[in-house]
Amino acid sequence: MPETGWAGPGGRLSGLGVSQGRAAGPLVRMAGPPSLPAPRPVADPEAEAATAVKALEAVTADINRRAAAARTGGGGEAAEILEALAMIADDPMLREEAETRARGGADAAHALDAAFNGHRDALAALGGYLAERAADLDDLKHRAVAAALGLPMPGLPDPGHPYVLVAGDLSPADTAGLGPDVLALVTERGGPTSHTAILARARGLPAVVACPAVADVPDGTIVGVDGASGEIALGLPPEQAAEVLERDRAERARLAAATGPGRTADGHPVRLLANIGSAADLRPGAEGVGLFRTEFLFLDRKQPPSPEEQTAAYAEVFERAEGPVIVRTLDAGTDKPLPFLGLPEEPNPALGVRGLRVDRLLPGVLDAQLAAIAEAARATGADVRVMAPMVTTPAEAAGFARRARAAGIARVGVMVEVPAAALRAAQLLREVDFLSIGTNDLAQYTFAADRQHPALADLLDPRQPALLGLIEACAAAGREAGKPVGVCGEAAGDPAVAPLLVGLGVTSLSMAPSCVPLVREALAGLTLEECRELAREALA
Numbered sequence: 001m002p003e004t005g006w007a008g009p010g011g012r013l014s015g016l017g018v019s020q021g022r023a024a025g026p027l028v029r030m031a032g033p034p035s036l037p038a039p040r041p042v043a044d045p046e047a048e049a050a051t052a053v054k055a056l057e058a059v060t061a062d063i064n065r066r067a068a069a070a071r072t073g074g075g076g077e078a079a080e081i082l083e084a085l086a087m088i089a090d091d092p093m094l095r096e097e098a099e100t101r102a103r104g105g106a107d108a109a110h111a112l113d114a115a116f117n118g119h120r121d122a123l124a125a126l127g128g129y130l131a132e133r134a135a136d137l138d139d140l141k142h143r144a145v146a147a148a149l150g151l152p153m154p155g156l157p158d159p160g161h162p163y164v165l166v167a168g169d170l171s172p173a174d175t176a177g178l179g180p181d182v183l184a185l186v187t188e189r190g191g192p193t194s195h196t197a198i199l200a201r202a203r204g205l206p207a208v209v210a211c212p213a214v215a216d217v218p219d220g221t222i223v224g225v226d227g228a229s230g231e232i233a234l235g236l237p238p239e240q241a242a243e244v245l246e247r248d249r250a251e252r253a254r255l256a257a258a259t260g261p262g263r264t265a266d267g268h269p270v271r272l273l274a275n276i277g278s279a280a281d282l283r284p285g286a287e288g289v290g291l292f293r294t295e296f297l298f299l300d301r302k303q304p305p306s307p308e309e310q311t312a313a314y315a316e317v318f319e320r321a322e323g324p325v326i327v328r329t330l331d332a333g334t335d336k337p338l339p340f341l342g343l344p345e346e347p348n349p350a351l352g353v354r355g356l357r358v359d360r361l362l363p364g365v366l367d368a369q370l371a372a373i374a375e376a377a378r379a380t381g382a383d384v385r386v387m388a389p390m391v392t393t394p395a396e397a398a399g400f401a402r403r404a405r406a407a408g409i410a411r412v413g414v415m416v417e418v419p420a421a422a423l424r425a426a427q428l429l430r431e432v433d434f435l436s437i438g439t440n441d442l443a444q445y446t447f448a449a450d451r452q453h454p455a456l457a458d459l460l461d462p463r464q465p466a467l468l469g470l471i472e473a474c475a476a477a478g479r480e481a482g483k484p485v486g487v488c489g490e491a492a493g494d495p496a497v498a499p500l501l502v503g504l505g506v507t508s509l510s511m512a513p514s515c516v517p518l519v520r521e522a523l524a525g526l527t528l529e530e531c532r533e534l535a536r537e538a539l540a
Contacts, residue, residue: 008224010235015186015211016457017230018197020495020518022248023164023184023206024224024233024241027217028157030167030174033142034149040107051108052098052115055147059140060089062153066177071280078175078199080277080296085171087302087339089140094119108148116141139171156182164223166214175199183245184225186232188212191453192460192490200227201493202281204252204514208232210457228496255517261287262509262520264502268528271508272516273326275488279316283513288323288383290436290510291488294369295330295338304340304365310372311379318382325382326436326510327373328415329366331355331389341365350444355390355417356400366400370407377409385411387436392420394427401432415488417441422470425477425485432483435474437506439489443467462491465539468504472539475505486510495522502528503535 042048067082088094094115101111120137143153156165156174162181167174169189175196178185182205190196190209200207206227217223217234222241224233236244262272273290276282278297282289297313298305305313318325332338332354341362346352359366370386377384388400391414404412413434416422422442425435439462444451446467449459462468471487478485486508491497493511495518501509502523509519523531 007231008222008233008236008240010221010233012234013211013213013217013232015208015214015230015232016190016192017207017227018190018192018194018209019185019200019205019207019227020515021184021204021206021227021252022225022244023227024236024244025162025164025183025222026159027166027186027214027219027221027223028159028163029219030157030165030170031154032168033138033154034146034151036109036113036145037149039110042102042105042107045103045105048106048108048111049099049102051148052102052111052144053095055108055112055144056089056095056098058147059143059153060086062143063089070177078177078202079280081175081195081199082177085136085140088136089144091119109145112144112148113141116144136171139174164225166217168215169194170196178203178205184208184227186211186214186223186225188215191451192457198490198512201490201512201515206248252517255521256285258517258520258524259285260520262523264523264526264528264531266527266529268502270502270506270523271486272520273323273486273488273508273510274513274516275493275510276317276513278313279320281513282317282320283516284322285516286323286513289317289321289325290486290508292317292325292327293331294327295332298330298338298340301338301340304368307368307372307375310369311376314373314376315380318376318380318384321382323383324385326385326387326413329356329369329386329388330358332358350450355415356388356396357390367403367407370404370409374408384409385413385434387413387415387434389415389438390417390441391415391428392418394424394431397428398431416470416474418445419470422474425474426480429477429481429483434483435478435485436510437471437474437485437487437489439467439471439487439491442470442489446470462489462494462497463500463538468500468535468539471501471506472504472535475507478507479505484508493519495519498522499526499531500535500538503531503533 063082063086067079071079097115098111101114116137120134146153162183164184165182166186169187185200185207187209206225208230222236224236224244262270271287273288274286275291277293332341386404386409391397397414401412411433413432415436415438417438440451443460447459449456475485484507487501487506488510492509493515498509498519
């Protein structure tokens with residue numbers, strides 16, 4: 001394939017590129033869900049109820065096996081997502097509903113279908129993040145129905161050779177279970193912050209989402225996927241596909257060989273940090289951890305973790321990490337429900353009790369976590385800092401900082417995820433030592449656009465001038481206060497956007513570990529003034 005274009009003899013398609021890199025290979029489509037047969041008469045309702053329960057148990061066991069395999073293979077974040085799905089499949093209310101319907105005369109497959117649909121409708125009605133979880137229920141339902149019918153569970157294909165995986169959308173279970181034969185991902189639906197996008201970036205797989213036209217491409221077609229531009233070339237000759245793969249491998253090796261701190265061409269330092277969910281996500285190359293998502297350690301917990309468990313989990317990360325570690329306190333709620341918290345359902349969870357706001361209902365949870373973080377830091381001698389998510393007012397920042405410092409943590413910051421916090425950045429910095437901008441949520445709340453909605457991807461583009469203006473305001477407040485302001489949203493890992501952020505004045509960028517080499521090179525090719533000029537053009 002020529003360096004100057006991305007087109008094959010069969011033409012090309014366009015979607016939304018969400019994970020850098022290029023790959024090429026035969027297209028293989030993921031098998032669809034099982035067809036639900038017509039209802040059948042039931043002679044033994046108790047036997048049908050037992051079949052339904054066994055099907056749910058089989059799904060739970062299958063996903064737990066995938067989670068264990070992912071964790072063994074170093075996919076910590078994937079394992080945590082799978083464990084959360086297994087917990088949904090093992091929900092006693094879901095099991096009870098399926099049993100009730102079976103005892104009422106439904107066969108096992110239809111009892112499961114109805115039980116899952118009821119739960120799905122309840123989530124979809126809530127909107128926002130919880131509506132996105134409804135797709136997870138669909139995936140679990142298809143697996144359970146297949147198990148009840150004695151059919152193989154739907155999921156990833158295994159053609160016995162490397163391939164480009166194509167699907168309508170990928171569930172977290174599918175994305176987390178991707179094997180080494182998958183060269184790239186293409187989905188008909190999905191958004192820039194979907195599970196597919198986040199996990200593809202974490203694994204370094206090229207990925208394109210929101211490409212409905214790929215549904216018409218026949219299986220076996222050799223396609224090229226450009227995860228940066230979102231373009232898909234159709235009908236490549238085999239030798240050209242092999243050349244694409246070889247070039248991509250060589251490029252990744254070249255980038256990985258370049259090490260050292262992040263800096264612009266004229267030597268302006270920009271710390272390049274990693275976003276992780278557990279110690280398994282740590283990779284060499286970053287200058288520290290800019291976002292340790294602690295809630296991923298506890299997604300599957302039905303009982304509160306003990307202080308000893310929390311301390312051990314944090315200490316494992318602190319011991320293995322190179323450089324400072326910024327720990328985000330529990331970002332519970334919306335798309336990350338933590339059952340042990342027992343939070344009530346809400347009509348609009350994205351605008352409700354989430355992140356630091358959980359402290360309004362359960363103040364002991366934050367204090368216990370801060371104590372465990374402080375103890376792990378003392379035990380390991382690591383450079384540990386903490387920050388709170390979903391901070392809105394200077395009073396919230398002051399309260400969090402006071403409690404974190406009382407626990408023994410010296411460096412305290414907050415996340416800027418809502419416009420109110422960005423507009424009061426100077427006041428926030430009077431209370432804390434640093435700010436970290438979460439561009440995913442800041443874009444969502446600035447543009448009133450659900451971050452998971454593929455039809456609104458243009459509003460969630462990190463180059464939107466209104467979003468850049470809020471980032472610039474935070475960076476300016478940091479310069480005035482002499483305190484660092486970083487970005488830890490997905491935008492930080494985009495080599496086309498990272499220079500803009502540096503030009504706006506941010507001092508660090510935190511991203512999926514696989515993105516660090518690309519961003520390091522992008523910054524090294526530009527002077528600070530060139531980054532500033534790019535930022536001025538984007539703001540205009």
